[in-house]
Amino acid sequence: MNKMSKFKLIIAALVLLSACKSETESILPLKKDINEAVYAAGNIYPAKEYKVFSNADGNVLELLVEEGDTVALNQILMRVDRDVQMARAEGSEQIYNIANKNISTNSPVLIEYEAALQTIALKFKNDSTNYTRYQNLYKQEATSKVELERAQLNYFASKNEYYAKKKGLERLKNQLKVEFENAQTQYKLNAKDADNYVLKSMMNGRVYELLKEQGEMVRRNEAVALIGDLGTPMVRLTVDELDLPKIKIGQEVFIHIDMFNDRIFKAKVSKIYPKLNRLDQSFRVDAIFMDTDIPNLYGLSLEANIMVSEKKNALCIPKTFLVSKDSLWLDVDGEKSLRKIKTGISDFDFVEITEGITEQSIIYKP
Numbered sequence: 485m486n487k488m489s490k491f492k493l494i495i496a497a498l499v500l501l502s503a504c505k506s507e508t509e510s511i512l513p514l515k516k517d518i519n520e521a522v523y524a525a526g527n528i529y530p531a532k533e534y535k536v537f538s539n540a541d542g543n544v545l546e547l548l549v550e551e552g553d554t555v556a557l558n559q560i561l562m563r564v565d566r567d568v569q570m571a572r573a574e575g576s577e578q579i580y581n582i583a584n585k586n587i588s589t590n591s592p593v594l595i596e597y598e599a600a601l602q603t604i605a606l607k608f609k610n611d612s613t614n615y616t617r618y619q620n621l622y623k624q625e626a627t628s629k630v631e632l633e634r635a636q637l638n639y640f641a642s643k644n645e646y647y648a649k650k651k652g653l654e655r656l657k658n659q660l661k662v663e664f665e666n667a668q669t670q671y672k673l674n675a676k677d678a679d680n681y682v683l684k685s686m687m688n689g690r691v692y693e694l695l696k697e698q699g700e701m702v703r704r705n706e707a708v709a710l711i712g713d714l715g716t717p718m719v720r721l722t723v724d725e726l727d728l729p730k731i732k733i734g735q736e737v738f739i740h741i742d743m744f745n746d747r748i749f750k751a752k753v754s755k756i757y758p759k760l761n762r763l764d765q766s767f768r769v770d771a772i773f774m775d776t777d778i779p780n781l782y783g784l785s786l787e788a789n790i791m792v793s794e795k796k797n798a799l800c801i802p803k804t805f806l807v808s809k810d811s812l813w814l815d816v817d818g819e820k821s822l823r824k825i826k827t828g829i830s831d832f833d834f835v836e837i838t839e840g841i842t843e844q845s846i847i848y849k850p
Contacts, residue, residue, distance in 0.1 A: 509848065509849040510815070510846050510847060510848045510849070511801065511802070511805065511846075511847055511849075512843065512844070512845070512846065512847070513799050513800065513801050513837065513841055513842075513843055513845060513847065514799075514800055514801075515797050515798065515799060515800070515843070516797070516798065516800050516834065517794070517795070517796050517797065517798070518794070518795050518798045518800055518829055518830070518831055518834055518836055519791055519793070519794045519795075519829075519831055520730075520791070520792050520793040520794070520829035520830055520831060521738075521789035521790060521791050521792065521831055521832070522723060522724075522727040522730055522731065522789070522790045522792050523727075523787070523788070523789060523790075524721040524722060524723045524727075524737075524769065524787075524788045524789075524790055525721070525722055525785070525786070525787055525788070526719050526720050526721035526722060526785075526786055526787075526788055527719070527720055527783050527784060527785055527786065528717045528718070528719060528741075528778065528779075528781065528782070528783070528784040528786060529712070529717060529718060529719075529720055529782060529783065530689070530690075530692070530712025530713050530715075530717050530718070530780065530782065531713055531715050531716065531717060531718045531772075532687065532689075532712065532713040532715075533689075533692070533710065533711065533712035533713070534686060534687070534710075534711055535707045535709070535710055535711075536561060536683055536685075536686075536707065536708050536709040536710070536711060537705055537706065537707055537708065538564065538680075538683065538702040538703065538704060538705065538706050538707075538708050539680035539683075539704060539705075540564055540680040540681050540702075540704055541701075541702070541703055541704050542564040542565040542681065542701070542702060543564065543565045543699055543700065543701055543702070544562055544563075544564060544565075544696050544697065544698050544699060544700050544702060544708075545562075545563045545564060545565040545698075546562060546563040546698065547561075547562050547694070547696075547697070547698045548560050548561060548562060548563070549561050549562075549691050549694075550691065550694070551691050551692065551693060551694050552690065552691065553690065553691045554688075554689070554690050554691075554714065555685040555688070555689060555690070555691060555711065556685065556688050557685060557686070557687055557688050558684050558685065559684060559685045560682055560683070560684050561683045561684060561685055561691070561709055562683050562696075562708065562709075563681060563682055563683075564680075564681040564682075564683070564702060565681070576667070576670045576671045576673075577671055579667045579670070579671070580664075580667040580668055580670070580671035582667075583660070583663045583664040583666075583667035583668070584664060584667075584668075586660045586663070586664065587657075587660045587661055587664050591660070593656070593660065594653075594656070594657070594660070597652070597653055597656055598653065600649065601646075601649045601650060601653055604642065604645050604646045604649050605646055607642045607645075607646075608642040608643055608645070608646040610642075611635070611638045611639040611641075611642040611643070612639055612642075612643070614635050614638070614639070615635045615636055615638070615639035617635075618631060618632045618635040618636075619632065683708065683709075685711055686711070687711060687713055688713065688714065689711045689712050689713045689714055690711070690712055690713075690714055690780060691709060691710070691711060692710045692711065692712050692782045693709065693710040693782070694708070694709050695707055695708050695709060695710070696708045696709075710782075712780070712782065714780065716772070716773050716775075716776055716778055717773065717778050717780055718754070718770055718771065718772050718773070719737070719739065719751055719770065719771040719772075719773070719786065719788065720768060720769075720770055721737075721768070721769045721770070721771060721788055721790070722761075722764070722766045722767075722768065722769075723766060723767050723768075723769045723790070724765065724766055725760060725765045725766060725767060728756070728767050728769075730790075730792040730793070731753060731756055731769055731790060731792065732753065732792070733753055733754065733755070733756065734752055734753060735752065735753045735790055735791055735792060736750065736751075736752060736790075736791045737750070737751040737752060737753060737771045737788050737789070737790050737791070738750060738751075738788065738789045738791070739751055739771075739773075739786050739787070739788045740786065740787050740788070741784060741785075741786045742785070742786075743784070749773060749774075749775050749778065750773070750774040750775060751771040751772055751773045751774055751775075751788075752771060752772055752774060753769060753770070753771050753790065754770050754771055754772045755769070755770040756769050756770075757769070757770075769790070771788070771790075793829045794829075795828065795829055795836060798828065798829070798836040799836065799837050799838075799841070799843065800834040800835065800836050800837065801834065801835060801837055801841075801847060802833060802834060802835075803830065803833060803834065803835050804849065805847050805848075805849050805850065806827075806835060806850075807822065807850045809827070810824055810825065810826070810827070811823065811824055811825060812825050812837075812840065812841065812847050812848075813847065813848035813849075813850055814841065814845055814846065814847060814848070815845070815846035815847075815848070820848055823840060824840060825837050825839060825840030825841060826838045826839035826840060
């Protein structure tokens, strides 16, 4: 027999031996405490965070922080160039000053108009006196009707002019008041707009990301930085939709982070979001750490087990002995027989059997 034939015989014998061993491998159920866990992947994020948005257009004139810096409430993060805004502000200030002067007691516009009104008032008074005099003279037949009518015409003309000019003064005052209020509003808006070119932190926290560099152009409502708080971070988990009904607020979560090797961190479920992510058919579940020495590293990846149920002294078998999740190969009167069973909770390795076997049942591995 050549070497190749011997090798084939050895391989065949090993395969046959393995098959025989698989057929005869059997166990008895065991009583043990079992915890059912739902697997979830996730990331670490600050408990509170927000994006800083620019409220103005311009170039980043000055960056006063770096990524990783801690910042205080109202601390200036960056300044945006506001040359155009300053020109607008100066223009609105000039218009405001002029409008303010125009409604003051020394308003040149009102003084000029009131002087003209006084002149018309004097003319109206003279024409009124003159008309009365001609009326008396006409009664005494000391003047002609033509002269009386001329005096009457002058009287009515100056009267109409006086009252028209008086109403015009009221309109002018109202117009100047409106112009002042508009100029004042615009001036205040431009003064307030100056604050939009200085971006400040809205919390005590850390700068996790700067999205613009010095000299870069920013647009109004464009994100420029990411700020998060300094407290214990939280966990955002992704849970499969089929597992969501098992999740409850307050359940324990055991977390493994690669950078910490074999250390396991504890957390608790704090919030369950009802919106389905259709991309991966999952739901978001948040958890808060019970440990306090968690690094504030934004977006750090992790794996978690959410403990959804626990049972003491349960009748269990290894999961590898299950057939189609609801059957087992059992020894029934010395014969190997496939029988239906009912399962309870399970962990990664074991599953609870609630119906179909006893502690004395002999179970074969499929």
